[in-house]
Amino acid sequence: MKDPLKTLRDTRPLIHHITNWVTIYDCANITRAFGALPVMAHAPEECADMTGISSALVLNIGTLTTGLIDCMIISATAANRKGIPVVLDAVGVGATKFRDDMAAKILNSVRVDIIKGNYSEVAKLAGEHAQTKGVEATSIAADPRQVARTLAGSRSCTVVMTGKEDIISDGKRTFVVRNGHDQMGSIVGTGCMAASIIASFAAVNSDHCDAAKDALCYFGVAGELAAGKSGGPGSFKMHLYDEVYHLSDEKVEPMMDFE
Amino acid sequence: MKDPLKTLRDTRPLIHHITNWVTIYDCANITRAFGALPVMAHAPEECADMTGISSALVLNIGTLTTGLIDCMIISATAANRKGIPVVLDAVGVGATKFRDDMAAKILNSVRVDIIKGNYSEVAKLAGEHAQTKGVEATSIAADPRQVARTLAGSRSCTVVMTGKEDIISDGKRTFVVRNGHDQMGSIVGTGCMAASIIASFAAVNSDHCDAAKDALCYFGVAGELAAGKSGGPGSFKMHLYDEVYHLSDEKVEPMMDFE
Amino acid sequence: MKDPLKTLRDTRPLIHHITNWVTIYDCANITRAFGALPVMAHAPEECADMTGISSALVLNIGTLTTGLIDCMIISATAANRKGIPVVLDAVGVGATKFRDDMAAKILNSVRVDIIKGNYSEVAKLAGEHAQTKGVEATSIAADPRQVARTLAGSRSCTVVMTGKEDIISDGKRTFVVRNGHDQMGSIVGTGCMAASIIASFAAVNSDHCDAAKDALCYFGVAGELAAGKSGGPGSFKMHLYDEVYHLSDEKVEPMMDFE
Numbered sequence: 001m002k003d004p005l006k007t008l009r010d011t012r013p014l015i016h017h018i019t020n021w022v023t024i025y026d027c028a029n030i031t032r033a034f035g036a037l038p039v040m041a042h043a044p045e046e047c048a049d050m051t052g053i054s055s056a057l058v059l060n061i062g063t064l065t066t067g068l069i070d071c072m073i074i075s076a077t078a079a080n081r082k083g084i085p086v087v088l089d090a091v092g093v094g095a096t097k098f099r100d101d102m103a104a105k106i107l108n109s110v111r112v113d114i115i116k117g118n119y120s121e122v123a124k125l126a127g128e129h130a131q132t133k134g135v136e137a138t139s140i141a142a143d144p145r146q147v148a149r150t151l152a153g154s155r156s157c158t159v160v161m162t163g164k165e166d167i168i169s170d171g172k173r174t175f176v177v178r179n180g181h182d183q184m185g186s187i188v189g190t191g192c193m194a195a196s197i198i199a200s201f202a203a204v205n206s207d208h209c210d211a212a213k214d215a216l217c218y219f220g221v222a223g224e225l226a227a228g229k230s231g232g233p234g235s236f237k238m239h240l241y242d243e244v245y246h247l248s249d250e251k252v253e254p255m256m257d258f259e
Numbered sequence: 260m261k262d263p264l265k266t267l268r269d270t271r272p273l274i275h276h277i278t279n280w281v282t283i284y285d286c287a288n289i290t291r292a293f294g295a296l297p298v299m300a301h302a303p304e305e306c307a308d309m310t311g312i313s314s315a316l317v318l319n320i321g322t323l324t325t326g327l328i329d330c331m332i333i334s335a336t337a338a339n340r341k342g343i344p345v346v347l348d349a350v351g352v353g354a355t356k357f358r359d360d361m362a363a364k365i366l367n368s369v370r371v372d373i374i375k376g377n378y379s380e381v382a383k384l385a386g387e388h389a390q391t392k393g394v395e396a397t398s399i400a401a402d403p404r405q406v407a408r409t410l411a412g413s414r415s416c417t418v419v420m421t422g423k424e425d426i427i428s429d430g431k432r433t434f435v436v437r438n439g440h441d442q443m444g445s446i447v448g449t450g451c452m453a454a455s456i457i458a459s460f461a462a463v464n465s466d467h468c469d470a471a472k473d474a475l476c477y478f479g480v481a482g483e484l485a486a487g488k489s490g491g492p493g494s495f496k497m498h499l500y501d502e503v504y505h506l507s508d509e510k511v512e513p514m515m516d517f518e
Numbered sequence: 519m520k521d522p523l524k525t526l527r528d529t530r531p532l533i534h535h536i537t538n539w540v541t542i543y544d545c546a547n548i549t550r551a552f553g554a555l556p557v558m559a560h561a562p563e564e565c566a567d568m569t570g571i572s573s574a575l576v577l578n579i580g581t582l583t584t585g586l587i588d589c590m591i592i593s594a595t596a597a598n599r600k601g602i603p604v605v606l607d608a609v610g611v612g613a614t615k616f617r618d619d620m621a622a623k624i625l626n627s628v629r630v631d632i633i634k635g636n637y638s639e640v641a642k643l644a645g646e647h648a649q650t651k652g653v654e655a656t657s658i659a660a661d662p663r664q665v666a667r668t669l670a671g672s673r674s675c676t677v678v679m680t681g682k683e684d685i686i687s688d689g690k691r692t693f694v695v696r697n698g699h700d701q702m703g704s705i706v707g708t709g710c711m712a713a714s715i716i717a718s719f720a721a722v723n724s725d726h727c728d729a730a731k732d733a734l735c736y737f738g739v740a741g742e743l744a745a746g747k748s749g750g751p752g753s754f755k756m757h758l759y760d761e762v763y764h765l766s767d768e769k770v771e772p773m774m775d776f777e
Contacts, residue, residue: 025281026543032446040279042324043325096564134532134557237756241492273652288707305615412741
């Protein structure tokens with residue numbers, strides 16, 4: 001897509017989140033800084049209605065409960081019916097059996113358009129042997145590009161693995177994004193934010209693989225710019241928001257492979 | 260009231276919040292930066308007791324559930340009995356029927372002293388045709404000053420509509436506050452913070468219309484000062500807290516109409 | 519322990535939190551800034567498993583519900599079995615009977631290795647007459663060092679009382695830490711962060727009294743450094759994270775009494 005950020009900012013899509021209590025504010029705030037409108041709503045009585053007026057849905061299982069999972073399935077069903085993209089951020093899959101089971105429950109109950117996680121989370125979803133240290137990736141034996149490609153192919157969706165290199169695949173095309181900066185790992189929440197940004201770009205671009213690639217390039221570039229001005233994680237986070245806000249399509253130089 | 264900020268800081272009232280999970284930290288932190296003491300408590304077993312030692316109560320339905328609404332009614336009943344102000348921040352009313360119904364349930368179960376929302380939220384509460392895009396105001400057909408005045412008169416309370424112009428009315432007096440800066444809309448949570456600040460000023464000023472007007476003038480001035488020093492939403496938020504902390508009654512120049 | 523910060527950063531222990539919704543992000547972020555890995559998980563179906571892969575457990579009752587208390591007891595039981603330290607942050611004890619009862623329920627159901635609170639919270643736990651203003655300490659009649667020492671002795675644990683002077687006692691040894699800065703009280707959450715930091719140091723040091731003393735010295739020094747660069751609570755918080763990130767064992771000069 002040409003000028004994806006301008007398109008996003010001109011459209012201002014509403015992005016419905018059912019997410020975790022740790023990074024809920026940052027998911028909302030980064031969505032707004034990119035130019036979309038966040039809304040967080042998790043009451044079973046209203047979540048389908050809220051999805052019904054939205055343009056994308058983010059499901060993040062960072063602090064999941066069975067009640068939240070039920071709401072996620074209600075909202076994703078509404079999203080599927082409306083034809084808007086559903087992003088699953090598989091936070092902590094590979095850390096406990098409950099997370100593995102609940103992620104599987106979502107994937108088997110509704111259509112997820114974009115599965116996103118770190119290397120060990122996605123590898124675990126793909127049936128590989130992988131362990132997540134809480135919500136932190138550990139190294140995996142399998143080739144991550146192959147994992148992403150295979151899972152995307154078998155689920156007919158887009159798969160995003162975030163890490164030092166971000167891998168995005170729809171089973172046919174695979175992008176490897178190298179934008180970003182180590183400082184992004186020094187604060188909590190950049191992974192969750194990435195899912196919100198991916199959903200925002202996917203809300204205005206029906207090619208979800210392209211949207212996810214754009215989202216990670218743009219976020220990565222903002223991270224690079226912020227890191228250059230920062231003296232630690234506190235100032236990095238402040239600059240990250242400022243840089244996202246001032247991003248423009250011209251400013252982004254993707255560092256990317258395509259396979 | 261003369262020197263409302265000094266009065267607030269000398270009194271340090273405890274402000275009990277039952278609020279949403281997105282901006283809960285910012286509601287607490289801005290309450291403290293203004294000089295009051297925040298407490299957040301939403302267990303049904305203790306919420307009446309916590310209200311009982313507090314000087315104002317904030318009800319914010321941003322991420323409402325039926326369980327939270329029950330607690331809000333328990334706490335508001337305790338607040339009514341004690342005679343301390345109850346502020347309802349009607350976040351997202353006009354977006355889903357559930358929010359409309361739950362806000363109505365609160366308003367019909369307890370006495371709310373200050374109803375606060377953006378233009379479309381308050382218009383919807385007033386029975387006007389209005390739609391809220393998630394938690395974002397959309398334009399309304401009716402005259403906002405008339406909406407505020409009429410709702411305040413019919414409910415015998417103070418009504419606050421926040422937006423480019425903030426409108427405060429108790430049905431007889433109507434203030435239009437023009438302090439503030441567009442940057443306040445670039446971050447998530449300034450609307451929720453405003454409710455906490457209004458509750459803080461109302462805790463020490465029994466003229467709630469006057470208290471709400473003061474709260475929005477003071478917050479708006481801090482926003483103007485912060486915007487002058489900021490390079491985007493990240494630095495704006497940092498400066499906003501610094502400026503609130505250093506506000507004084509002498510520093511505030513209200514930009515205001517009175518009708 | 520020699521070089522406790524280097525030890526913590528080399529080990530990167532996973533710190534499981536069951537905590538409140540106000541400061542949950544800051545607890546996670548400060549844990550990471552110090553070099554440990556935070557994880558927040560409160561579903562009863564997974565909390566024991568999450569504790570099972572962790573190296574310390576933080577229980578913070580800031581926004582407690584009966585459901586959360588049940589999870590805390592499940593996780594603490596798992597922690598006791600595994601032999602990893604359990605930290606209880608007794609937020610708001612002395613404000614409502616429900617908090618007093620729930621804190622007592624935890625203490626009577628599982629082994630808590632480190633009890634932490636402000637002066638009035640800990641005094642209340644120790645059976646003294648004390649009232650907490652929401653989550654804010656009020657002055658206590660009893661001698662705080664004696665309170666800490668007695669409670670630690672009777673519970674065979676480490677007791678930490680935070681305030682202008684931090685008091686740490688295991689019933690035999692008592693440390694009084696004077697590092698820190700008034701600005702730490704200008705933002706919400708430094709008390710909760712302290713519990714996360716104490717748990718992080720205790721995860722790598724079986725002498726919990728020593729670990730808690732180190733945690734508060736290091737956090738206090740970061741607070742002093744940040745305050746010297748800050749213009750208010752917004753910039754203070756930013757600098758606090760930067761300073762924590764750049765702390766080193768050489769940089770810390772404890773201001774401390776030992777009894």
